[in-house]
Amino acid sequence: MVRNVVIFVVLGLVSLVAAGPATGRSRQDIENFIQFLEGIKRGNANAEEFQARKQEFPLANDEEVSGRFQGDIELDDDDYEVMLLQYLQGRNGFTTNFIGPWPNNTLVFEFADGEFDDEHKAAIWDAVRDIEAHTCVKFRYRTPSDTVFVNMTGEPRGCSAQIGHRLIRGAHRLNLARNTVGVGCFRHATIVHEIMHSLGFVHMHTTHNRDEYVKIIEENITSGRENNFRLYEVSEVDNFGIDYDYVSCLHYSAFAFSANGEPTIVALQNVSDMGQRVYVTDSDWLRINRYYNCPGAWD
Numbered sequence: 001m002v003r004n005v006v007i008f009v010v011l012g013l014v015s016l017v018a019a020g021p022a023t024g025r026s027r028q029d030i031e032n033f034i035q036f037l038e039g040i041k042r043g044n045a046n047a048e049e050f051q052a053r054k055q056e057f058p059l060a061n062d063e064e065v066s067g068r069f070q071g072d073i074e075l076d077d078d079d080y081e082v083m084l085l086q087y088l089q090g091r092n093g094f095t096t097n098f099i100g101p102w103p104n105n106t107l108v109f110e111f112a113d114g115e116f117d118d119e120h121k122a123a124i125w126d127a128v129r130d131i132e133a134h135t136c137v138k139f140r141y142r143t144p145s146d147t148v149f150v151n152m153t154g155e156p157r158g159c160s161a162q163i164g165h166r167l168i169r170g171a172h173r174l175n176l177a178r179n180t181v182g183v184g185c186f187r188h189a190t191i192v193h194e195i196m197h198s199l200g201f202v203h204m205h206t207t208h209n210r211d212e213y214v215k216i217i218e219e220n221i222t223s224g225r226e227n228n229f230r231l232y233e234v235s236e237v238d239n240f241g242i243d244y245d246y247v248s249c250l251h252y253s254a255f256a257f258s259a260n261g262e263p264t265i266v267a268l269q270n271v272s273d274m275g276q277r278v279y280v281t282d283s284d285w286l287r288i289n290r291y292y293n294c295p296g297a298w299d
């Protein structure tokens with residue numbers, strides 16, 4: 001039984017020089033891939049597009065239908081170029097730009113002006129306090145002198161975030177479409193999910209060894225969305241010695257990007273609640289603790 005597992009923190013620094021041999025992508029494949037990249041760069045333009053996607057994928061979580069990479073990951077502009085180059089090289093995994101954890105274990109954030117009412121802010125603070133209670137990560141509200149921070153918005157286009165801390169970004173993006181607290185992007189575990197992206201984590205089902213734990217049912221995936229199931233390379237994601245967690249708040253649901261209402265992700269073990277967003281698991285907390293080198297995380 002393979003025990004190693006998964007939490008993916010993207011740590012790689014891309015080396016374009018180390019490109020492999022050119023492989024045979026057809027012109028049509030390349031055009032389709034460029035179309036895919038343009039789509040995830042744009043995401044949902046407005047509430048109507050978000051609602052239309054929700055209707056297209058009624059069994060999916062809101063963050064899976066937010067139109068970005070893997071649904072809810074907002075890439076940096078230079079990532080798109082890197083991904084296209086890697087695709088042209090015939091690579092099977094993605095390597096994105098260097099990112100890291102937040103310095104001093106402290107994520108600095110602000111609510112963008114006029115985006116949230118008190119109830120939404122309280123729900124986000126609940127998620128922040130939950131992370132603080134279970135890990136050594138701290139949060140601090142932005143002061144005017146902070147130039148690197150997460151800018152939280154509530155635009156009605158879905159839930160999404162950028163991965164990790166990257167100095168040159170300045171204002172990092174995290175969006176939670178306003179909703180009733182406990183619903184859609186405002187489920188507690190979804191808010192934690194998006195903040196975990198900001199802390200440096202990617203989705204469970206994209207770890208390099210996921211095929212040992214789940215089967216991806218290609219024929220059920222909506223055409224053009226197959227790239228959302230591609231893996232990160234072994235050099236980029238670290239499982240921190242923690243077992244694959246089917247019920248992680250970062251695991252997608254069985255019906256993510258389904259074309260036909262049939263599952264796209266099938267667990268190879270007997271599990272229930274895969275894709276749940278009701279709770280955050282002990283291994284979710286442990287991953288944060290190990291990535292941020294919290295005291296006792298490796299005991």
Ligand SMILES: [Zn+2]
Nearest residue numbers: 063072073193
């Ligand atoms: Zn996500």
